[in-house]
Amino acid sequence: MQLKQRRIGKRLRKASQRLLEQKRGPAPTGTLAIAGVMAAPAAMAAAQPGEWELNSAILIYSETDRVTAIEPVFQASRYFDNDRIFSAKLVVDALTGASASGAVPAQTFQTFSRPSGRGAYTVGPGDVPLDDTFHDTRVALSSTWSQPLGTNLSGSFGLNVSKEYDYLSIGGSSVLNWDFNKKNTTLTLGLGYAQDQISPEGDIPTALAYQSYASGSDAEQSQSNYAAQEGSDNAERALRDGSDSKAVADVLVGLTQVIDRRSLVQLNYSLSLSDGYLTDPFKVVSVVDASDGTPQGQIYEHRPDSRLKQSLFVRGKRALENDDVVDLSYRYLFDDWGLRSHTVDVRYRWGLGEWFVQPHVRYYQQSATDFYQAFLIDGQPLPEDVSADYRLGDMQAFTAGVEVGRSAGAWGQWRVALEYYRQTPDEPSDKPGALAALEVAPAVEAVMVRFNYDFKL
Amino acid sequence: MPVRAKPELARAGDLLVWRFEAMASPCEVLIDSADVNEARAVGRSVAEEVWRIERKFSRYRDDSLLAELHGCAGRPFEVDAETARLFDYGQELHALSDGAFDLTSGVLRRAWTFDGSERIPEREAVSALQALIGWSKVSWNGRVIELPIGMQIDLGGIGKEYAADRALLRARRRSNSPVLINLGGDLCCSGPRRGRRPWQIGVDTEGHGQACRMVLLNSGALATSGDANRYLMRDGVRYSHVLDARTGWPVSASAHAVTVAAPSCIEAGSLATLALLNGAAAERFLAHERVPHWITR
Numbered sequence: 001m002q003l004k005q006r007r008i009g010k011r012l013r014k015a016s017q018r019l020l021e022q023k024r025g026p027a028p029t030g031t032l033a034i035a036g037v038m039a040a041p042a043a044m045a046a047a048q049p050g051e052w053e054l055n056s057a058i059l060i061y062s063e064t065d066r067v068t069a070i071e072p073v074f075q076a077s078r079y080f081d082n083d084r085i086f087s088a089k090l091v092v093d094a095l096t097g098a099s100a101s102g103a104v105p106a107q108t109f110q111t112f113s114r115p116s117g118r119g120a121y122t123v124g125p126g127d128v129p130l131d132d133t134f135h136d137t138r139v140a141l142s143s144t145w146s147q148p149l150g151t152n153l154s155g156s157f158g159l160n161v162s163k164e165y166d167y168l169s170i171g172g173s174s175v176l177n178w179d180f181n182k183k184n185t186t187l188t189l190g191l192g193y194a195q196d197q198i199s200p201e202g203d204i205p206t207a208l209a210y211q212s213y214a215s216g217s218d219a220e221q222s223q224s225n226y227a228a229q230e231g232s233d234n235a236e237r238a239l240r241d242g243s244d245s246k247a248v249a250d251v252l253v254g255l256t257q258v259i260d261r262r263s264l265v266q267l268n269y270s271l272s273l274s275d276g277y278l279t280d281p282f283k284v285v286s287v288v289d290a291s292d293g294t295p296q297g298q299i300y301e302h303r304p305d306s307r308l309k310q311s312l313f314v315r316g317k318r319a320l321e322n323d324d325v326v327d328l329s330y331r332y333l334f335d336d337w338g339l340r341s342h343t344v345d346v347r348y349r350w351g352l353g354e355w356f357v358q359p360h361v362r363y364y365q366q367s368a369t370d371f372y373q374a375f376l377i378d379g380q381p382l383p384e385d386v387s388a389d390y391r392l393g394d395m396q397a398f399t400a401g402v403e404v405g406r407s408a409g410a411w412g413q414w415r416v417a418l419e420y421y422r423q424t425p426d427e428p429s430d431k432p433g434a435l436a437a438l439e440v441a442p443a444v445e446a447v448m449v450r451f452n453y454d455f456k457l
Numbered sequence: 458m459p460v461r462a463k464p465e466l467a468r469a470g471d472l473l474v475w476r477f478e479a480m481a482s483p484c485e486v487l488i489d490s491a492d493v494n495e496a497r498a499v500g501r502s503v504a505e506e507v508w509r510i511e512r513k514f515s516r517y518r519d520d521s522l523l524a525e526l527h528g529c530a531g532r533p534f535e536v537d538a539e540t541a542r543l544f545d546y547g548q549e550l551h552a553l554s555d556g557a558f559d560l561t562s563g564v565l566r567r568a569w570t571f572d573g574s575e576r577i578p579e580r581e582a583v584s585a586l587q588a589l590i591g592w593s594k595v596s597w598n599g600r601v602i603e604l605p606i607g608m609q610i611d612l613g614g615i616g617k618e619y620a621a622d623r624a625l626l627r628a629r630r631r632s633n634s635p636v637l638i639n640l641g642g643d644l645c646c647s648g649p650r651r652g653r654r655p656w657q658i659g660v661d662t663e664g665h666g667q668a669c670r671m672v673l674l675n676s677g678a679l680a681t682s683g684d685a686n687r688y689l690m691r692d693g694v695r696y697s698h699v700l701d702a703r704t705g706w707p708v709s710a711s712a713h714a715v716t717v718a719a720p721s722c723i724e725a726g727s728l729a730t731l732a733l734l735n736g737a738a739a740e741r742f743l744a745h746e747r748v749p750h751w752i753t754r
Contacts, residue, residue, distance in 0.1 A: 008553045008731070009746045015549040016724040019542050020622050051630075323653070353652035413633075 052457040053077045063446040066130065067097040083154070084147040093138035098130035102283040102388035103298045104375045105129065105438045106215060109222035110295065113212040113230075115282045116202030117237055120212070120226055122219050126438055131282060138164045152179040160194075169196040173250075183258075188268075190252035196245060200281045203240035207302035208382050209233065211284055215295065246276030263318040272309040279303045285388040286375045293435030296378045301387040303371065309335040325349040338370035339392065355406055360419070362399040368392060374428035374440050390441050394426035401448070414453045421446040464504055466497050475500020479507045480617050482641025486624075489650045490634035499631045503624040503638055510620040514543075514612045516563065523610055531606040533596075543612060543619065544597055550615070550727055551592045557734040559702030561604075563611025564589045568705070569689075571698040577689055583705040590702055618680055618726035621645050625722075637674075645678035645722040660716050660751065670751055674718065680726035682733050683714035683753075699733040710737035718749040 059071040071094070077087035103112060111122045114133050123129045142160035149155045154177045162169040171194030178187045198204075205211075212233050216222030254268040284298040315329035327347040334340050342365050349358045369392045371385040398421070405415025425441035464477035473496035475486040486503045488496040515521045526534050536544070547560035564586050568578040589607050596603040604610065612619075621640045628636045629647055637646040637656050646656050655673035660681065672679060682699075689696040689707075697711045715732040719725035728748055732739040743750040 007745055009728075009748070011549065011553060012724055012727055013720075015546050016721050016727070019546040019619065019723055020626075020721060021542070022721075351653070 051079050053079065053454070054457065055452070055454045057450060057452040059448065059450040061446060061448045063097070063444055065098070066444065067095060067099055069096075070094045082148065084145075086143070086145050088143045089141070091138075091140040091142075093136075093140075095136045095138070098132040099282075100390060101129045101131040101298075102285055102301060102390075103129040104286040104288065104295060104388075104435060104440050106295050107434045107438070108215045108217055108294070109219050110215045111213070111222045111226035112284075112298070113233065114202075115200065115205065115284075117233075118202065120223070120230070122222050122226075124219070128440070128442055136164050136166075138162060138167075149176075152183070153177070154179075166200045167196065167198050169194055171195065171248075175252075185258070186254075186256040188252065188254035188256070190250070190254070190270075192248075192250035194248045196248065196276075197243055198245070198277060198281070199243035202237070203242050204244050204277070205281050205300040206236050206239055207279065208299045208386070209236040210297050210299055213295070213297045244277035246274055246278060248272065248274045262320075263316070266313075266315040266317075268311075268313040270311050270313070272307075274307045274309075276305060278305060278307055280387070280389060283387060283389050285373065285386050287378050288375045288432065288435060290377045290379060291433055293431060293433030295375075299376070299382070299386075301389065302385050303387055304337065304385050307335055307337055309333065323351050325351075335369075337392075339366065339368065341366040355404070356415075358403040358405075360399070360401045360403065360417075362397075364397040364399075366393075366395050366397075368394045374431075375435070377432070390425040393441065395423060395441075397421065397423040405452075413455070414451070416452070417448075417450045419448040419450075421448060464500065466493065466500060475504070477504040477507075479504065480511050480620065480640060482617070484638075484640045486628065487637040487639070487656070488632070488634055489636070490632070492634075495632055495634065499628050499634070499636060502627045502631050503636075506624040506627045507620045507640060510616065510623060513540075514616050516609070516611055516613070523612070526602070526604065527609050530604045530608060533601045533603045535601045541599060543615065544602065544610075545599065546615060546619075546723070547610075547612070548592060548597065550731075554731055554734055556592070556703050557701045557708075558614065558730060559590060559592050560610050560612065560614075561590050561592055561595065561608050562700060562702035562705075563609055563613060565700050565702075565705055569698070569700065571689055571696075573689070575689060577696060587705050590705065614730060615723060615726065617641065618643050618678075618722040621678065621722040643678075643680040643722050643726055644674075646674055646676065649675045670716075672716070672718070672751070677718060677720045678722035678725045679716060679718050680722050680729050681714055681716040682726065682729035683712060697733070699730075701734060708734055708736045711735075712739045712752045712754050714753040715739060715743070716751040717743065 055075040057073040059069070059073070061069040061071070071091065073089065073091050075087060075089040077085055079085055101112065103110070105123070105126050105128050107125050109122055109124055110129060111120050112129060113120050115131070116133070121132060140160065140162035142158055144156050144158040146154065146156035155174060157174045158172065160171050160173070171192060173190065173192035175188060175190040179185070180187070210233060212226065212230055214222055214225035214229060216225050250270065250272045252268060252270040254266065256264060256266045258264045279302050281300070283301045285301050286295045286298045288295050311331055311333040313329065313331045315327070317325065317327045319325050325348070327349070329345045331343040332341070343362065345362045347358055347360045349356055369387070371383065371387060372392045373386050374388050374393065376382065376386065399419055401417055401419030403415055403417035406413060423444040425443070427439065427441055431438070431440065464475060467474045467476065469487070473488045473490060473493065475488070475496060477484050477500070484504070484507060486500045488499050490496055512518065513522050516523055518524060522536070522540060544560070550558045551560070565583070568582045568586055570576065594605050594608065617640050621638050621643050622645060624638050625636065625645050625647060628638065635647055635650045638644060644658065649655055655675045658672045658674055658679060660670045660672055660679070683697070696707045697713070699708045699711045700706065701708050711733050715729040717725045717728040717732070719728060728743065728746060732743050732750070732752070735742040739752055743752070
């Protein structure tokens with residue numbers, strides 16, 4: 001007795017998946033290969049209901065002569081039945097060091113008022129003024145609940161609070177993911193809203209008001225000149241408000257498409273609208289003499305009170321035949337402040353058994369905002385909005401690094417990354433007089449080390 | 458209840474091996490790890506899961522779920538979700554084989570004993586048993602089964618493969634190290650070994666107790682149906698132990714053994730069984746299904 005000759009493979013596959021309670025969908029091995037590609041560099045076997053997954057990391061970032069940051073991160077995720085996940089995350093940021101105040105260097109010693117009005121600091125000839133009062137610790141707490149909302153729809157809902165000495169941010173977000181086309185396509189909609197309040201020490205400075213300032217041929221002379229006119233800005237200080245606030249709303253629309261079992265592409269459009277106090281109360285702009293270029297003083301910067309940022313992001317990821325992974329991405333960001341930026345990021349994950357090595361390079365290029373000016377010319381009318389913050393100017397940045405990790409083993413997974421970062425702002429072209437010989441916007445170099453350790457309980 | 462050898466952990470090359478006995482077969486768990494405690498924990502969890510399934514579905518134990526069901530023959534019997542999934546699967550195999558595979562065909566063992574002898578049963582004895590065989594005589598709605606009196610369910614054809622797949626899920630929860638589970642020749646692995654090396658598997662297709670073929674497995678499962686030592690021989694005719702449930706008689710011209718590779722052990726085992734039931738057309742059947750396979754005639 002012969003059986004009919006026909007292909008039964010598909011029905012048998014479905015039956016065995018039902019028997020083993022495996023999720024049905026496109027070829028399971030294929031989707032898994034891609035899931036592994038999509039997840040963190042070292043993707044663990046997914047945690048099971050009742051298990052905790054713990055992710056910890058510490059990041060150390062150090063700019064030459066400037067800011068040093070130590071950032072520990074700890075995240076715990078609890079898995080429940082039916083793909084429901086609760087996760088809580090704690091981030092601590094400890095910052096120390098100095099950052100550029102926005103003022104230009106001079107051929108003389110310069111003494112600046114601290115933004116708080118308490119005390120002053122002096123910089124030498126040719127030195128970029130760095131405000132060394134920069135010292136802060138940020139603590140951020142966030143929690144997320146994710147769950148399926150239907151056969152092909154899942155959602156996550158989060159709350160986050162971030163607190164610094166002079167800053168408080170409270171926000172919420174939600175993300176919806178809709179799978180269709182046999183789960184080969186995912187449409188993502190993300191919404192976020194945050195309300196921030198800033199209460200700087202010494203209150204909110206009056207925009208475009210002059211700060212106390214003096215210069216001299218040596219440090220002592222500069223400081224005594226400063227003492228003689230200290231308090232010239234008392235009238236302005238008396239007018240200050242204690243705090244100010246801003247609101248930020250974010251929208252993200254994303255599309256992830258599985259191309260085949262080894263590749264996928266991701267396309268995101270995001271929009272971010274900020275409204276309120278967007279000025280940096282610690283930044284100033286030097287006012288220099290039109291002919292000899294010597295600083296005459298400096299004013300507090302002022303930025304527009306709203307900003308609409310939009311960005312387009314495209315990413316392609318492909319697992320090669322030997323399971324190495326190539327990850328390419330490009331982001332174009334533009335806003336109504338006139339800033340445009342391009343970011344190209346390339347990673348290659350090179351698998352060596354249970355070890356991996358991932359070289360990484362990134363190139364970033366930015367054009368200045370409309371109101372960016374490295375300095376103002378004395379005697380000319382003050383613009384409504386101005387900032388000399390080099391981060392809003394023309395610049396390029398380059399990152400190169402490598403990450404090494406172990407993706408298997410009973411003791412969880414760890415990885416360590418080392419990156420070098422170099423930011424090169426463009427030097428302003430029209431520096432008058434003595435300023436022409438000075439470097440207003442020197443390159444900033446930084447080194448970053450990050451260690452990650454993931455485990456399950 | 459057979460006396461079992463105490464499970465033990467041993468070294469085999471650079472692997473750790475946990476050996477135990479279950480389902481009347483030697484079983485082993487290969488763990489690609491140097492951590493003895495981890496290997497022992499994985500081995501234990503696998504053995505516990507296999508023994509659990511054996512206890513639940515054994516036809517030899519009088520405290521098994523099947524024994525309870527057989528005691529309720531003629532009356533509706535509600536089963537748990539796991540049992541229901543197994544019955545559904547058996548029903549699907551019954552349909553896919555046009556009735557040649559049947560969960561109720563176990564009673565044929567009363568007439569057939571495949572011991573290499575020439576004791577071929579009487580035609581009448583087999584015909585009498587045919588009255589007790591046929592999934593179509595069973596009432597099954599996905600939750601409640603009603604078995605006509607005298608009929609029995611035997612999960613022998615799918616139980617071991619199912620246990621291997623289930624045990625692998627347990628092993629995966631315990632450890633991220635590569636694991637291979639071998640339940641008397643039906644095996645499945647969690648993925649390639651460390652360093653992306655494949656598992657090297659010797660397949661004993663002749664039943665001589667030694668590997669005749671070397672198969673490299675990177676993922677998924679391998680299952681073998683048929684056994685060169687289980688047959689009857691009379692008047693120069695070889696009667697294979699593969700019985701067609703529709704006739705109660707061995708499939709003519711069936712292969713001695715069929716080994717199939719598939720994503721899961723249950724799928725591999727079912728394809729191997731269906732290939733045997735296809736008799737002389739086993740090669741054609743498996744070529745058509747486009748799965749890696751090895752046939753011994």
